[in-house]
Amino acid sequence: MGKNDFLTPKAIANRIKAKGLQKLRWYCQMCQKQCRDENGFKCHCMSESHQRQMEVFGQNPHRIVEGYSEEFESLFMEHMKRSHRFSRVAATVVYNEYINDRHHVHMNSTQWATLTEFVKYLGKTGKCKVEETPKGWFITYIDRDSETIFKENLKNKRAKADIVDEEKQEREIRKQIERAEQLGGSLGDKSLENEEAKLLVRSDEGGEKKIKLSIGSLNKNVVKEKGEGSGSRFVFDDGVSVEKVGKDKGGKTGRGSALDELIKEEEKAKERSNRKDYWLCEGIVVKVMSKDLKDKGYYKQKGVVRKVIDKYVGEIEMVESKHKLRVDQEELETVIPQIGGVVRVVNGAYRGSNARLLSVDTDKFCAKVQIEKGIYDGRVIQAIEYEDICKVVQ
Missing domain, CATH: 2.30.30.30 (SH3 type barrels.)
Incomplete structure (x- = not known):
């Protein structure tokens, strides 16, 4: 069996070391190769494949760095969304969980030299809520998914609807108070007129009986007279006919116009209370x-x-x-x-x-x-x- 055969202890140890994470400074992002020590990294940098990759990098370095930065940011935010969507967590904890995958995009290939710079960038762009504490930087994920935004819009609509309903109720109460104040002065006079209109007057002179009545909401008095040998007839105090007294200027009876107004007021009140968004x-x-x-x-x-x-x-x-x-x-x-x-x-x-x-x-x-x-x-x-x-x- 050779010195570095498949089943030798040294070969097994090398494979175990290759599976885990190694030092970041000995990792080449362009070639996606991890070296275990400084000598191995130096030999890799002198290799022909690495030199070809560096020539490609030299042609457009800014574009390549921006590409790695975007990929690092998207993967980091995806991990944050999946693992710590609704919690406040230390930035170092999230970063250590992110680099557990040995095939991740390393930070030394991005535009951010340190984790602090990257955390500040997330706070400036509004992708995370950032807090600096004595224990380090803490970040909170800001959910901007369409479903979450949709739920927030529904909550805002409900809040606005509740505010509108409260304002409508306040306006209705104020109108009722003003209406009561306006009608308060005239209620006493109307009650007196109604009592006078309902008085029953009897007279024994000549065997005649007089009854005063009111028609609808009019203030005209009707006298019904009965005489011996004469038929019943209606006599008005002012000598005005029934049609002329019972109708207003527009040709509608007082009872009908009052009923129409009541119906309109009722419909307006129902419209204000039942009209929703x-x-x-x-x-x-x-x-x-x-x-x-x-x-x-x-x-x-x-x-x-x-x-x-x-x-x-x-x-x-x-x-x-x-x-x-x-x-x-x-x-x-x-x-x-x-x-x-x-x-x-x-x-x-x-x-x-x-x-x-x-x-x-x-x-x-x-x-x-x-x-x-x-x-x-x-x-x-x-x-x-x-x-x-x-x-x-x-």
Whole structure:
């Protein structure tokens, strides 16, 4: 058996040493060769293969160093993301874990001479949060993945929606207080007038009876007289006919105009309370308008909302392919059915109610619907925008 044969102790020791890490100063990055001692590194530098690599390096040294720097940075950040994504850790700990792979890109081939310089570079570029402590440099990975950014955007949307709701409530409370202050002075006078209008007056003279009544919200008094042998008739104090007294300048009765105003006030209050910046709900048919999904064949295709996630994201089941997607509401559009179809009011005063589509005004981009079921059963909404109604899956 020879001196350096395969199974000799010296050959086995050399193979064991070659498997582990050696000193960085005896490593040649251009040739990717690790030498075990200074003499071996000197012999390698004098070799013909190393000289050829150095000629290639001399032609464009900056480009090669930048390439090694980018590769070192990407591998380091990949290890940081995989092993210490949500923790604050010492930079030396991460670096020691990174160099465990003997085939890694060494730092002496990059633009950074020391680990401190590289850590400062990560802090300046905003890729990591860097802290200098008496125990050394500590770094924290800053997650910039699309999924994380998407979740942060959802949190920001929810926070903004909560702030908007609080501001709306405050404005509504202030308006109610102002309205109460304005009406506070006139409430006493109106109560007195109503009490006088409801007085019942009886007179025994001539066997006649007089009753004063009020019609609607008018201040006119009606006297009903009954005489012997005469028919019943209505006599007004001012001698004005019923039609003339009961109608205002616009031709509407006082009772009708007051009722219309009450309905308008009610709808305005419901509009303020039910108008939100999110409109997705389960069981409606929507159209996907995301151009990013155009290559996959989902652009302008219809789907059914099966689940709503965090108010702004819908789990969509495509009608044709039955594939399930998660799409933000900003990339979705409501669908209007044919005349007579069932829709759901997804935003506004009657939010959450089902209605029947009666007609469509394409010029004004609005529709006429009639509420079905519930406390507003039968109520007709004359002009509701396309964005506030959506087709219901049958």
